[in-house]
Amino acid sequence: MVESLTEEIGALKAAMLHRVRPEPGGFRSHNPEALSNSFAPAQGVGREGFTAMCNSAAKIDQTKAIGSCTLNLTLLQSSLQHQEQREKFSHLIQAYFLKGGTHVQVNIFDKATLRDAQKHPEKYPELVVKVGGFSARFIDLETVLQDEIIHRDGFSV
Numbered sequence: 001m002v003e004s005l006t007e008e009i010g011a012l013k014a015a016m017l018h019r020v021r022p023e024p025g026g027f028r029s030h031n032p033e034a035l036s037n038s039f040a041p042a043q044g045v046g047r048e049g050f051t052a053m054c055n056s057a058a059k060i061d062q063t064k065a066i067g068s069c070t071l072n073l074t075l076l077q078s079s080l081q082h083q084e085q086r087e088k089f090s091h092l093i094q095a096y097f098l099k100g101g102t103h104v105q106v107n108i109f110d111k112a113t114l115r116d117a118q119k120h121p122e123k124y125p126e127l128v129v130k131v132g133g134f135s136a137r138f139i140d141l142e143t144v145l146q147d148e149i150i151h152r153d154g155f156s157v
Helices: 002-019 050-058 083-098 111-119 143-150
Strands: 070-076 103-109 128-130 135-137
Touching: 050 070, 050 083, 083 103, 103 111, 103 128, 111 143
Parallel strands: 070 103
Antiparallel strands: 128 135
């Protein structure tokens, strides 16, 4: 049941990416139909960085929609290699919650790995990503959704 629901939600999100046209400005030409998948900015719009994105999302009164105010964060795997970086990330997340944030969903990956998983799915049967309110095996997602995840802005801490 869970797999079929996950697949159904993924298919609906993929269908939305094809039907909804973006507003002018802010969208990268390689993925012009991408929507923001959470409180995070749409691809290519989060130019001020990780901290600014968290601060902007925390300005919204999330108490009026508990459980539906997800902030999807995509971190580059290389940004958490050292203990100092992991501690900084921990402090940033704590600050987000202290400012009123209610839900964070984190993807930590290397874009080259995701591209390789598209080409060689048999090598990545256990690669799980956060999609937008749910997690799924990357290789089970439709290509349009895989591409949307790959093109999300990846931040360094």
